[in-house]
Amino acid sequence: MTERDEKELGEIARSIQALFSRPEHQGPVIDQPSASGANPPDYEVGIAEEPGVSSDADVESHGPELLSLDTKTEGDFETGEAPDEELWAADMETGAEVEAPDEEVAEAVAETGAEFEAPPGGSESPGGETEAEFKAQEEELEAAGAETQAEFEAAGTEPVVPDTESDVPETDFAAAEADIAEPEPEPAPSAAGVREGGTGADAEVPLSEMEQTLSDATSRYLRASRDDREEEQRALRSAVETARSARALDTIASNLDILLLQASGDADVEKLAGDLMDEDVSARMAVALGRIKDEEKCGALVQAYTALGAPLTKAIADVLAETEEASARKTYVAALAAFGAVGAQAVEEMLKDPRWFAVRNAVAVLGGVGEPSAVEALVETLANEHPGVRGETVASLAKIGGENSGLLVASMLGDSDSDVRCAAARAVGALKVEKSYKELLEILKKGDAEAVIEEVLRALGALGDPSAVAAIEKQVAGSMFKRPPKGVRIAGLGALAAIGTPHAVEVVEKARRDKDPEISSAAAKFLAGG
Numbered sequence: 001m002t003e004r005d006e007k008e009l010g011e012i013a014r015s016i017q018a019l020f021s022r023p024e025h026q027g028p029v030i031d032q033p034s035a036s037g038a039n040p041p042d043y044e045v046g047i048a049e050e051p052g053v054s055s056d057a058d059v060e061s062h063g064p065e066l067l068s069l070d071t072k073t074e075g076d077f078e079t080g081e082a083p084d085e086e087l088w089a090a091d092m093e094t095g096a097e098v099e100a101p102d103e104e105v106a107e108a109v110a111e112t113g114a115e116f117e118a119p120p121g122g123s124e125s126p127g128g129e130t131e132a133e134f135k136a137q138e139e140e141l142e143a144a145g146a147e148t149q150a151e152f153e154a155a156g157t158e159p160v161v162p163d164t165e166s167d168v169p170e171t172d173f174a175a176a177e178a179d180i181a182e183p184e185p186e187p188a189p190s191a192a193g194v195r196e197g198g199t200g201a202d203a204e205v206p207l208s209e210m211e212q213t214l215s216d217a218t219s220r221y222l223r224a225s226r227d228d229r230e231e232e233q234r235a236l237r238s239a240v241e242t243a244r245s246a247r248a249l250d251t252i253a254s255n256l257d258i259l260l261l262q263a264s265g266d267a268d269v270e271k272l273a274g275d276l277m278d279e280d281v282s283a284r285m286a287v288a289l290g291r292i293k294d295e296e297k298c299g300a301l302v303q304a305y306t307a308l309g310a311p312l313t314k315a316i317a318d319v320l321a322e323t324e325e326a327s328a329r330k331t332y333v334a335a336l337a338a339f340g341a342v343g344a345q346a347v348e349e350m351l352k353d354p355r356w357f358a359v360r361n362a363v364a365v366l367g368g369v370g371e372p373s374a375v376e377a378l379v380e381t382l383a384n385e386h387p388g389v390r391g392e393t394v395a396s397l398a399k400i401g402g403e404n405s406g407l408l409v410a411s412m413l414g415d416s417d418s419d420v421r422c423a424a425a426r427a428v429g430a431l432k433v434e435k436s437y438k439e440l441l442e443i444l445k446k447g448d449a450e451a452v453i454e455e456v457l458r459a460l461g462a463l464g465d466p467s468a469v470a471a472i473e474k475q476v477a478g479s480m481f482k483r484p485p486k487g488v489r490i491a492g493l494g495a496l497a498a499i500g501t502p503h504a505v506e507v508v509e510k511a512r513r514d515k516d517p518e519i520s521s522a523a524a525k526f527l528a529g530g
Helices: 003-020 056-061 063-079 085-094 102-115 131-155 173-180 207-223 229-245 249-261 267-276 279-289 295-308 310-322 326-338 341-346 356-369 372-381 387-400 403-410 418-431 434-446 450-463 466-477 486-499 502-511 517-527
Strands: none
Touching: 207 229, 207 249, 229 249, 229 267, 249 267, 249 279, 249 295, 267 295, 279 295, 279 310, 279 326, 295 310, 295 326, 310 326, 310 341, 310 356, 326 341, 326 356, 341 356, 356 372, 356 387, 372 387, 372 403, 387 403, 387 418, 403 418, 403 434, 418 434, 418 450, 434 450, 434 466, 450 466, 450 486, 466 486, 466 502, 486 502, 486 517, 502 517
16 A cells, blocks of 8 residues: 555545534444443444434435445445545545535445455555565465474474464463462471470481480490490480480380399499489389289389389379279389388378378378388378278278287277278287277177178187187077078188187087088188198
8 A cells, every 4th residue: 555545544534533423424323331331132223313314205215325325335345446536635625524425425434445455366465565475475484384393303392382362371370379388387296206295306316216225225334344334324324315305204214124123232223223213204114113913023123113212202102192093003002112111201291182092092001111100190090081091091000010009990890881890800800909809799799790790700719719719609600590691600610710729629620511512611721720
């Protein structure tokens, strides 16, 4: 397109704009979307009324003119005729608004569209390039593409050429945000790494490796000569501190057990074990002690523990105050009793504990220690409201012994609880409290619970007073209308055999021929001195 053509085209466009801006020549009116942004269901095209066309008849009368306008416009598009140059020239010279009839407006629009149609065959394109030039450029691009493809094939890769919008990879904004998101905190050391917890660098050492290191250090120290112990002691202390930092308290406790069991009275080894034991480790040692079922092993360990003194007795007393398990209670009581006076001191505060079973456990320890000085403290527990505490106190007094203890237990033969009365009868027999003789006979006369009668009979047998044979024989034989319980009969036979008077032995001999095999067996045993 030449410079002149471009200039004329611009003038035409301005003229058309001026024509369409006049009210009487409004062009097609298209309904716009509503202010809310929603489009109407269908766009409607409306034509403003033309001057002089006021009815359907007028439209029919103008029909030939409109038809000729359509025909002329189509012809202009086909032939590419230029618009009336004189008309537009006049308009450009004067700058006046040209009011053209509808036919002329349509013709101008059609001619403008014709200017933009693709040129035929050898005509010039808008850019001034011929079809041959377009073809040459296309061939050059194909050749360049072939060369690029060959380069990618040589490199073993495939070019990425998006042909359509759908081929263009979309940016994964979610993934990008995840990449720059704040990293999650590292997980805490697992239970497999550190069995008993702990933090810090030492806690990251696997416990199995830590156990092995501590075990090796313990073994090397025990094997070392006295001259080499100092270096091995430093290594052992270091291994213990590493385990302590990781809270591997059970591991430390088990290694201290090994040290003490193999110390064989070596004061240096026992002192080192005491130095390595702190409050937390001693608590673990005490708990582990209560779990040992092997009495021989438990006894050996308790004996080894006595070298550690008060720090360990406190730990054992603390777990004893909390436990109600019979086997663990028995172990802890025996352990504290093995410590002697130190063990007794460890439970003094427990005597004031509001929990009855804690007081009972402390009383049991005092009885195990057997110190006469404990009798004074036990006087108070005899008055404890719980029968379990009173019964345990009677048993502890029987273990301590002495005249004062005898008098105290005899006073409990009339306790309101049958279990306490049983304990009292058993205690007076063990302590041979002669002053309780009359009271024991009175119990047989008045009667009591079967278990109490059995213990009273045994007590009388222990006292050995021949004057009690008649009362005892009555409990064995019973009456014509009532036969005594088997347990009472056996206890009476045992008492008669213990007293040993001729008549007492004769009664036992007769019982050996009893129809009840248990009675006969028990009588034979008593006669044999069993």
